[in-house]
Amino acid sequence: MASSALKSNFYKWHRVLGLISLVPVIFWTLSGLSHPFMSNWFRPSIAQEVFKPLAQSKMKPALSIQQVLDSNHVTAIRNFNLLNFKKGTFYQVLGADSTYKYYSATNATLLPHGDTDYAEYLARYFTQDGTSALKSITLQTGFDGQYQPINHLLPVWKVSFNRADGMDIYIETGQSRMGTFNNNTRKAFLWLFEQFHIWQFLADIGGDTFRNVVLVVIMTMMLFALISGLTVYGLMWKKFKAIKQNRKAKCTEDKRFVHRFHRQIGLIVSFVMLTFVISGLFHLAVKLHNDEPAKADYGQVIKRSDLTISNLALPVTDSLIRKIGVVSFNGNTFYQVTDDKKQITYINTKTGKEQTNADEDYARFLSTYYHPRLEVNKFYGRVKVDQIRQFDNEYGFINKRLPVERVGYPNGDNWYIETTTSKLATKVAAIDRAEGLSFIFLHKYFGMSWAGKNIRDLVSMLAALGVLVVSLFGFASFIKNK
Incomplete structure (x- = not known):
């Protein structure tokens, strides 16, 4: 009697937990099935992905940064760079107010709307589109559904062209690089994934912490639904076997084939579902663990008086210089020079000596x-x-x-x-390292990368489809029992 009651309780809880998990499973599996289309098969292409700046020797600046600042009565800056685009060679100056201004390296005059002009220039460079009309250009200081946190770079200019494909390019002008690009198809997939996989609508209601807590609760119920289902099968497999044998012996119709398919396919995909749930739970738990306010970016302000040595008289060959800036730390100010090999040299702005x-x-x-x-x-x-x-x-x-x-x-x-x-790209602690490995191998199937991205995506889609089928068969068996 005790054994029968135990089996009944496990079966009852399995049904309850399974029903609660049904809608989330449908959301997650369908959006998971869409991910390879968004990230691989239907991902838009772009003509250029990396911008290659000219060497300083080809830009041929006539004025130093000191002459430009003095001509415009600028007494303090955060950083600067020398760049060239179709309107000429300019000093891109990040002012103390954290906005970019562009001054001619020939006559020190201010270029009106310089940052938006440069953003448009870069967007056209990446797309190799010099003819489409500009639809809009807006400064984006936060992430949203089309420019998600996975892109990391902020602030960026969102440059939208009046094209049939609705192409948007996100440009970080300070580093002359692209954050991401989306066409209409990718925007639709992004919305689907954002709402049905990461449940952004919950974050819109109560914030990220609220969303993550709700998802942890739901995924915990999914885990117990899986465990209880396996337990039910383990406790009752002899009964299932006897029913099957009796049916065959009497040649009677299998009226519970839906239940049988639910059990059989459930056993096959149980390991897959376990990897999805465990890695998802671990991912959410680490997010909650790391849920602390980010520290503000390091905000240096450098006085014009600290820039004694001309930026045009540095002990680095002009033909090798690809980027130049200025940094201040430990009581000293340095020119920060990046060469064509991406090696970074620091030269004291007062003494002109290189710092090892x-x-x-x-x-x-x-x-x-x-x-x-x-x-x-x-x-x-x-x-x-x-x-x-x-x-x-x-x-x-x-x-x-x-x-x-x-x-x-x-x-x-x-x-x-x-x-x-001067930014923190990311930080990785022991728990982050473990979570990252579990997520890419148990959730995104990077263990199949040896077979190629297409095969890996197909395997992950079959796994998600298996979980969806088991859940639907489980719901159908519940309906048949009513």
């Missing part, structure tokens, strides 16, 4: 600044700093920024710093 290992020193300084529990002038143990020039499993393509300096702490934490923008 300065990019590593600046990365340590910024890592300490962004760390919420460290003090800038306190020693916490020796850290290891090395430059990362390509993406890998820990620092993946979604982080966008390269090259970066990886600052490794004795406890195993890695902080990735893009020194040319």
Whole structure:
């Protein structure tokens, strides 16, 4: 009697939990099925993905940054760069008010609407579209459904062309790079994935923490639905076997084929469902664990009086210079020069001398600044700093920024710093590393990458389809029992 009651209770709870999980499963599997179309098969193409700036020797600036600032009575800046586009060669100056202004490197005059002009120029460069009319150009300072947090870069200009495909290009003018690009098809897939997979509508109602807590609760119920289903089968498999044998012996019609298919397919996809649920739960748990306000970006302000040495008289060959800026840390100000090999050199703006290992020193300084529990002038143990020039499993393509300096702490934490923008690209603790690996292998099936992206996507789609079919058969069996 006790055994029978136990079986009945497990079966009852399995049905209840399964019914509660049905709609979320449908949402997640259908949106999961759409992901390969969005990210692979129907992903729009673009003519150019990387902008290659001219060497300083080809830009031929007539004036130094000091002459330009003095002519325009600018006494302090955050950063500057020298760039060339169809309207000429300009100093792109990030002012103390954090807005970009463009001054001619020939006569120091201000270019009206310089940042929007440069954003349009870059958008046309990436698309190789010089004829379509400009529909709109707006500054975007936050993420939304079409420009999601996975793109990382902010602020960006959203440049929209009046084209049949509705192409939008997101441009970070300060680094002359593209955040992402979307056509009408991709926008539709993004909306579908945002609403039905990550449930943005919950975040719109109560914020990210509210959404993540709700999803954790639902996925926990899914996990117990899976466990209870396997338990029911384990407790009752002899009964199921006997029913099957009796039916065959009497040659009677199988009226419970829906229940049988639910059990059989459920056993086949149970491991797949377990990997989806466990990796999803782990992903959400880590998000909740890391749910703390981000520290404001390092905001240096550099006085004009600190720029003693001309930027046109540096001990670096002009033909090698691809980008130049200025940074201030540890009581000194430096020209930050990036060459054609993406090597970064630091030259003191007052003495003109090169500072050795300065990019590593600046990365340590910024890592300490962004760390919420460290003090800038306190020693916490020796850290290891090395430059990362390509993406890998820990620092993946979604982080966008390269090259970066990886600052490794004795406890195993890695902080990735893009020194040319003074920004934290990402931070990876032990739990983040474990979650990242579980997500890419158990949720996104990167273990199938050896077979190619198309095969990997097909396998993940079949897995999601299997979970959907099991859930629908389970619902059908519930209806038949009514």
